[in-house]
Amino acid sequence: MEILDSVVIGAGQAGLSTSYHLARRGIEHVVLDGDDGPGGAWQHRWDALTMHDVHGVADLPGARVPDRAGAERANRFVPSYFAAYEARFELPVVRPVRVARVDDAEGLLRVASADGRSWTTRTLVNATGTWTRPFVPHVPGIAAFAGEQLHTVDYPGPEHFRGRRVVVVGGGASAVQFIGALAPIADTVWVTRRAPVWNDRDFTPEVGREVVAKVEERVRLGLPPRSVVSVTGLQLREQEREAERLGAYADPRPMFTTIEPEGVRWADRFERADVILWATGFRPAVEHLAPLHLRGPLGGIRLDGTTAVADPRVQLVGYGPSASTIGANRAGRTAALAVRDRLRRAAPAGLTRSATGAR
Template sequence: MNEILDSIVIGGGQAGLASGYHLQKKGLQFLILEASKQATGSWPHYYESLKLFSPARFSSLPGMKFPAPPDHYPLRDEVIQYLQEYIKQFQLPVMTSQRVTDVEKVGEVFRIHTISGETFQARTIINATGCFHNPFSPLIKGQETFKGHVLHSSEYRNQNHFANQRVVVVGRGNSAVQIAIELANVSRTSLAVREPVRLVKQRVWGQDLHFWIRVAGFDTFPFWRFRKKVPILDGVIDLGDYKERLATKNPDQQPMFTSFYPDGVVWPDGKMEPVDIVIFATGYRHNHPYLNSIGALDSEGKPLQVAGVSTETSGIYYVGLEGQRSFSSATLRGVGPDAEFIVKKLLLYLKN
């Protein structure tokens, strides 16, 4: 493609679509490149029962409200449908099956190469892929000898095939607890944690927690600059009966095991317990190798950026990074304000 666009958005999930909305609003020429066959981000790869931690009233992209009652907590498939409708509503220029393999900068123009063999040119790039395509699982001593199954939470879909199994879920975050509670209905399940799970009430004084987060300014204040965790935000949101279930040890919590052995895991007290399946709900890591050649990443592969603006490569921007500008940056409700901020920065760059 010989045309030089104003911007190329890499990633067609929520962050990419929000970026497209604001680029379109400013009348810029752009394309959204999505690696998969549909522009719905990582949502199709999450477990089927996943429920948003914020209600519909706080779960919208810019320009289009989530089509559900304000206090409804959307499920995974509802989000997927919403993203598909969002593309249609604004007729966003999305090209699917365009996984980016390399980016080079020639003068003031970026050349973006995709796995399909195509090359696109643009004066700026918004990287909106997030981290959810690169699951992280720690290496535990003896893991290579374990005869059971090891998987990451990103591979978990539903409780089918887990009946009557001995399962250990590693982690203490929202996904770990939600998966463990679901599996505890059909199997003997434990959470392996370094610290006990801390629960946060979903509703406080008749309002959803996110109402108070917004009122208090936690949703936009850049706590990341101070490298401190905010207690009210550092916990698992109780989506129902979590407190009761954990109190009755269904699932139970165990101190993180120290190693594997062929038939199971070894707990800190030295007890060896047979286990069928271990699920690591241990998060994700940055994965933007195509930006390496233009010096946009540090030695660990993390974007060198402040508030979504590259500090090393002019013309590179980000939307959807965790903690990019606020607590909500990587969420449905957070990518819109961040995208608006980035597009304003991008416009200033294009005018210079």
């Protein structure tokens, strides 16, 4: 039975960054990716999303993001960048592999795929992100709605909504961006559970460090991670100014109490709707880690850096404060160093020479 030094699950920004740093340190590993091709979650985003629209993609370690035309589709540009990166650094990506579960195997970890394959490893880096776990809250009557319901993962681009009445649900950046694109061509109603908090501060490095520290604190305590926007507040970009002029952000409604076939209802109001667009976020895709019992009593996975406190063989990247392209890069290096240190401590038990001699 081959025993790997590490297995990385996921080949998005965090997974590729981790693999790069593991490879530099001579740590034998594979990267298991659930998609058919490179690109992580970016390959699944809607065609209308251009590089001009996104907040930015951080450089992967050792290779800058190519110069880009603002009109280029993000779901083509970023996968092309990731594919070139995998090839340039000969990263050991295996795909498609849909990981079903990770079990403790007499001191080692056994990673099992949905199609019956398995890998045995001394350490694990989980980099599965959130895209595969969209969250939609349960609202009474949700199944009775006669119109169309879509989540961010299903968003087909603004033209799909032209001339229709759209209830946009959510208080984060995606909801703001959807309203910005839809308000000039459709009738929109904004619904959010919490009143939006607007912020016009420049996102300086100091602000970035403050934000990361606040998100890190939740994860360190074992609380479920929250989005970066929950700390930074919301900002309007130039492409959302027309929607602002139309008043689309002026009067967000609180969460409705029920859904009916023709729309949504509050105690004092009814709004007809053709579409409910759920911009209600995602949850971490960590259900395959359940056999390791990493979750604490507060509902989250408690981390020390990227290391799972409940099982130091496991690193989590793209989780909590590292759920951004910049944060994912930093977490990838941190996780690789933690893997190296873990392997060195385990060396008397028969560790491979490559990892014990790693830098």
